[in-house]
Amino acid sequence: MMFGDLTRNDKLLFLGFTIAALAMPLLAWPVGANYPDLLQKFAIYGIFAIGFNILFGLTGYLSFGHAAFLGVGSYAAVWMFKGVTMNVIPAVIFGVMVSGLFAALIGFVSLRRSGIYFSILTLAFAQMSYNLAYSVLTPITNGETGLQLRQDDARILDRMFVEQTEGLPSTNLFGLEMSGYPGFYFCCVLLIVAFFIALRIQRSPFGMMLRAIKTNQVRMNYTGFNTRPYALTAFIISGMYAGLAGSLLAVTDPLAGAERMQWTASGEVVLMTILGGAGTLVGPILGAGLIKYFENIFSSYNDSLLAESFSFLPDFLNDALVFVIGPFVGEGWSLLLGIVFMAIVIFLPGGLMEGLARIHGWYRGRGQGDAGRNVAKQAAE
Amino acid sequence: MDVILLQLLNGLDKGGAYALIALGLTIIFGTLGVVNFAHGALFMLGAFCAVSVQALLTISKKVKDESIKFFDAYKEIPYLEAWWGDTGAMIIDYAVPISILIAIPLMLLIGLGMERGLIRYFYKRPHAEQILVTFGLAIVVQELIKAQFGANPIPTPAPEVIAGSANVGLWVGLGESVVYPWWRLIYLAFAGVVIALAFAFLNLTTYGMVVRAGMADRETVGLLGINIQRRFTIVFGMAAVIAGLAGVMYTPILPPDYHMGMDFLVLSFVVVVVGGMGSLGGAVLAGFMLGILQSFASMNEVKSILPGIDQIIIYLIAVVILLVRPRGLLGRKGVMES
Amino acid sequence: MAILEVKDVNKAFGGLKALNAVNLSVEEGTVHAIIGPNGAGKSTLLNCFVGRLIPDTGSVIFNGRSLLGIKPHEINQTGVARVFQTPEIFTDLSILENVMIPAFAKVDGSFRINAWKTVGTRGEVRDMAEKVLEEVGLQEKRDIIASSLSRGDKRRLEMAMCLVQDPKLLLLDEPTAGMSRADTNNTVDLLQRVGTHITKIVIEHDMHVVFSLADHISVLAQGTVIAGGKPEDIKGNPKVQEAYLGGRTHECRNGETGRNGSGAVRGRLFLLPGAAELLRRELYRSGRQLRCEAGRDPGIAGPERRRQDVDAAYHRAHGRSATA
Structure with a gap:
């Protein structure tokens, strides 16, 4: 029943996706992106974008506060590391559960409105969470410093079964350390699972209803559907995806800070989804990968590096190129991002x-x- | 009592900024039906108008510092001072008021350009796309400012004459404990005047009346052969000017940085929602109300009972309003109610 | 046996009484037409059946169950389907999906998380949809996107979406409005051919359609049922002649809420008090009255208009002169 009822095209799509995901280090090699830290980001933000797409692309609700769930997932996972064990499985499960509950709460309220009101409500909730994480909730979030591991954390299970070593312990999957390529492959497997679930949702009657809600909510009501629980379910699923991504961020680097919840972060996932193509299965992952890749490349450049890489050109051309491209690299990466964002919405609302x-x-x-x-x-x- | 007065003044101040931005937002939404996420950027651009004017006025030349004898020391003296002495120094001192005069035509131009160049193509597109494209624009503007002026706040002080504080407490018979910066009082008065002007324009002139008729039923006004489109464009320009002026005037209170627009935008949106989408009076009322509430919520006495309330009060109110009375405090019935 | 029983339904919008003690009884298996001039309250009445509006007083009993105060989707689940005046379809989805969705509502109920199995495993639902598509003659187009259909086809699609649920009661709000004669005939033909066992309530202006379909006609005017009976009886009824078929022109004095010979006039447009005042003054001064068809808005606002402009605007909007 896992694959049997998928059409031949979908099976091929999934097979292709799996191969591409597993071979990502190879595929990323020609463009110089084949190092684990970046590959992990591809996978994690891919999951985030898939989840966001279930709400925005499929159901038509534009949430401007999705980063809140990412942040909550991170905090929950780090707390699991601190309190129970450095094994990643409980942390990931806990992160997904907590953000799912959080999404249920926020979704229940926000979904009483639609359209722009929904966007502003989610934005308000996310800003609220962000502000709280910085202030009152400091005992839980450790405020501006962010939540980090400490030598004297409880780690109940680890202290019972694993011999303690000097220094901070690292996250692991039953002993396998979750940094570098093992970390990437852990995220990658979860990305494939996440993609598979999204594929099943999209092809199911449930997914069909979500698309119908996006197209014509009035008709849905007069057709005998109670649309709110459908939208709420989509919201929760989407929040759990964000929580999964958040906890994976903590798995690969066990700290969590409130800046992950800021609304610019929410804007980023919107951009990823739009860039790739909202409503499509592969698009959001593509968008996430592209943005993380170019962010990595462009933000590490500066004028002198730029000049160096164009050094094969005659001087005046080199200067001209540096002058033109200079403002968009390094600190200026966000500027490029903004321009791309606008261009996509204006000329290609369906994305890549x-x-x-x-x-x-x-x-x-x-x-x-x-x-x-x-x-x-x-x-x- | 004096604490309450002080908090009230503080709140009115912040409320003034919220109200001015929200007023523009709601005018744009009411007339053009566009959700403008780039409105905060206009506020920020206004503030950087003041920064630019200050920078222009203080363009300096290097002169040898004669007071230092041991080595060749140079100091920078603004040309204005070098040419006109004390008069020049005074002009520099008045950078912020001067920039108001410059901001008005400049912001009008920016507003008109923005509407003609981008916004008008999005009238018929879904709200989500309007939000996204203006959000993108906001990022672009913000990053351009950051590239030009850097990421740090730039102090732009008010003129020296009014640098001190007013003894507000004495005026109302509360003793000397309530002092309040002059500039903030001026800001408050300024906000009041701008709001009054905007209302007078929209309510007392036939031009404004047609605009309001257009807000109520755009199609019909169009049927009358009025070029409502042109008026809306101008209204967009006006909204930009209002936001820009709010920004210029706010610079002595809060040294501007590139992300101040975004910070104020989110709150102003909440203000618009609380006041009622498309309701001018609602925006102003909610702006001041939320400013005051926020100010009171940040009192220590309140915080000790409800920790963190100052951080979330505005959002909390927005959530409650949206759920209980979705059209907002003064919103027209049926607007945006699902 | 009556499947729908409407008793003493009243509904007022502000000072305007849209429905005034409406009584109606729809027999199972019949086609019941509701006719009446514009603004008589036909659509208001229909909205009361599907949960879009709640009457101020009175009762609406469907199949022994009150429909008042329950949500539109619950009403649909009890077996009431509705075709709208302007087709409400899922424009971004394919024709087949458009019809499968209501079929799912019928089979799976109002909410069910069936996210794991694909749509492909639900052959029975697909069969239901394909069968209906064949009946309405859209099976050839089942894979194209609904937004690219012609207007007539959209209507037929919406009809199919309702028929696939095999409702006990089908409400049709002006099913032939804006259609060409040929399309109208097709629709009549379709309604006579498909779902003949389904009880139908039809709101319609086209008398040809009404008399070819209806078993029973109720005439609504000023929010009240002024006559009801078999088509032959209605044809000869002088009250109906006067209220509806006679075609009197109605007058609205000041462009605001007012009443006239047969229907109520609602002034949607004079939203600015100043504008309405100016217009009224202008019209009074000129000693003329604004004349408009009942229920149709003249389409005038704005403070600085002179009478000629008002005339011109009205003329542009409605193709004839506003003042007489």
Whole structure:
């Protein structure tokens, strides 16, 4: 029953995705992104974006506070490390559960409104959580410093069964340390699982209802559906995905800070989803990967590095290029991000997947007219 | 008693800024039906107007410092001072008031450009896309400012004449314990005047009346052969000016940095929602109300009973309002109620 | 046996009485047409059946159960489906999906998390949908996106979405509004052919449609049922002639809420008090009255308009002169 009822195309899609995910170090090698820290980020933010897409792309609710669930997942996971064990399994489960509960609470209130009101409500809740994490909740969040591991943490289970060593312990999967490539593959397996679940949701009657809610909520009500629990379920699932991503951030680097919950972070996941293509399965992951990749590249550059990499050019060309590109690298990375964001919303609201589909449709000679685009859009999903 | 008065003044101050930004937001939403996430950026641009004017006025030349004899020392003297002596120094001192005059046409231009160049293509697109594109614009503006002026707050003091504090306590017979900076009082008065002007314009002139008619039923006004589009564009420019002025005036209170727009935007949105989307009076009322509530919530006496309340009070109120009375305090019935 | 029993339903909007002691009884298995001039309260009445509006007083009993105060989706689950005046369909989804969704509502109920098995495993639902699509003649187009359908096809699709639920009662709000003669005939044909056992309530202006479909006609005017009976009886009823078929022009004095010969006039547009005042003054001064069809808004606002402009605007909006 796991795969049997999927169509041949979906099986191929999943197979392809699995292979691509597992071979990510190889695929990322030509572009110089094949080091574990970055690969981990690809996988983690991929999960975050898949989850966000279930709410935004599928159900049509634009949440501007999704980073709150990411943050909560991180805090929960770090607390599990501190209190119980450095083994990652309980931490991940705990992170997902806590953010799921948190999402249920916030979703229950926020989903009483739709449209822009929903966006502002989620934004308000996220800012509230962010402010609280910085102030009153300091005993839980450790305020501005962020929650970190300490030598004298309780770690009840570890103290019972594992011999204590000098220095801070590291996160592990039954002894296998979760840094470097093992850490990446742990995230990668979870990414594949997350993708598989999203695929099943999207192809299920439940997913069909979510898409219908996005298209015409009024019709849904008069068709005999109670739409609110559907949307709430989507919200919770999506919050759990964010919690999973958050706890994985803690797995690969066991600390949690409130800045993860800030609304700019929520904006980032919106951008990832839009960039890749909201409503598509692969798009959000693509968007997350691209943004994390370029963030990594561009933000590490500065003018002198830039000049160095164009040193094969004549001097005046080199200077000109540095002058043009300079403002967008290093600190200016966010500027580029903002421009890309605007460009995507203005010219390609369907994201890269729509772009690919259009090229595909054009290539097959039916790029003209709406009908062709619709066919292409379907193909993209 | 004096503590309460002080907190009230503090709250009115912040409330003034909220009200001014929220007023523009709600005008734009009411007329154009656009949710403008870049409105905070306009506030920030206003503030950086003042910063730029100050920077321009203080362009300096290096001169040898004659007072130091042991080695060649140089000091920087603004050209203005070098040319006109004390008069020049006074002009520099008045950088903030001067920038108000410059901010008005500049912000109007920016507003018009923004509406013609970007916003108008999004009238018919879904709210989500409006939010996203203006959000992107806000990031771009913010990052440009950061690239130009750096990430640190830039102090832009008020003129020296009014640098001190007013003895507000004496005025109302509460003794000398209540002192309040002059500039903040001026800010408050300024906010009041701008709000009054905006209301007078919208309520007393036929031009404003047509705009309000358009807010109520845009199609019909269009049917009358009025070019409502042009008026809305101008209204957008006005909203930009209001936000910009709020920013200029706020600089002596809070040294501007590149993310101040975002900080105020989120709160101003909450203000608009609490006041009622599209309701001008609601925006002003809610702006002052939330400013005052926030100010009282940050009193130690309150915080000791409800820890952290100062951080979340505004959001908490917004949540309650949205759930209990979704159209907001003064919102028109049926607007945005699902 | 009566499947729908409406007793003494009243509904007022502010000072305007939209429904005034409406009594109606719909027999099971019949087609019941509700006719009446614009603004007579037909749509208001229909909205009271599906939970969009709650009447001020009175009762609506469907199949022995009160429909008042329960949510639209619950009403649908008791077996009431509705076709809207402007088709409400899922424009981004394919035709087949559009019809499968209501089928799922019928089979799985109002909420069920069936997120693990694919839609493909639910052959029975697909069969239901395909069967109905065949009946309405859309099976050829089942894989295209609904937004690309023609207007007539959208109506047919919405009809299919209701039929697939096999409702006990089907409400049709002007099913042929804005259709060409050929499309209208197709729709009539479809309604006579498909789901013949389903009780239907039809709101309709096209008398040809009404008389070819209805077993029973109720005439609504000023929010009250002024006549009811078999089509033959209605045709000859002088009250109906006067209220509906006679085609009198109605007058609205000052552009605000007012009443007239047969229907109520609602002034949606004069939202600015100043604007309404100016307009009224202008119209009085000129000694003329604003004349408009009952229930239709003249479409005028704005403070600085002269009468000629008012005329011109009205003319542009409605294709004829506003003042007489």
